[in-house]
């Protein structure tokens with residue numbers, strides 16, 4: 001479904017990704033783990049087209065999409081929930097959600113349905129639909145950010161550290177929401193630093209270090225937390 005083949009990308013002349021290859025199968029839930037500054041967000045940005053791929057390919061449904069502009073990748077049903085729970089603080093919860101459907105604003109009936117399904121998934125957003133998004137708690141902002149991406153009706157959803165800076169109970173809620181999306185058939189790529197949460201829900205993990213995939217393994221095949229942490233925390237060469 002989504003594939004990266006030897007992707008080299010970065011900012012200006014600085015290379016950050018040094019040949020990243022990943023595979024996210026249709027309906028799968030794949031986690032990309034790694035420490036700060038290892039290239040996780042850069043990987044997601046190269047998938048959605050916010051930065052250009054210098055070498056290698058981003059492939060969606062068998063087609064190389066390197067040259068497809070970012071705004072058109074949304075219509076290819078690719079959507080990202082950015083890091084940092086970004087919302088439009090001065091706008092209401094509902095206005096924020098509607099922004100996610102901006103590119104298909106003529107489909108009024110579909111949009112109303114999608115709004116209802118987001119509210120059904122995140123009941124707290126429904127109660128607070130008229131509230132300014134800036135007044136929401138961290139967990140509610142994350143739900144809003146996910147909800148806004150869902151309004152684009154994606155088939156592939158990329159999530160950038162959705163559990164960051166949230167209380168354990170809220171992390172659980174987010175994890176459940178992600179599993180729920182998976183059961184609806186969405187294909188998910190989850191960037192995380194919360195190894196426990198990622199291993200709980202993902203079926204395959206990659207660990208990125210210094211812009212390179214340092215480790216990959218199917219979850220449930222007796223993946224050893226200490227083995228993973230060794231790669232995750234780095235230090236030795238492998």
Ligand SMILES: Nc1ncnc2c1ncn2[C@@H]1O[C@H](COP(=O)(O)OP(=O)(O)OP(=O)(O)O)[C@@H](O)[C@H]1O
Pocket residue numbers: 011016034035036037038039040041042043083193
């Ligand atoms: N806009 C930018 N311009 C230049 N360099 C950048 C830019 N964004 C990120 N970088 C650099 O690219 C490297 C990888 O950053 P990236 O954001 O991909 O890390 P990350 O794995 O997402 O880290 P974190 O977990 O802290 O979000 C870092 O060294 C960072 O300083």
Ligand SMILES: [Mg+2]
Pocket residue numbers: 040041042083160
């Ligand atoms: Mg990041």
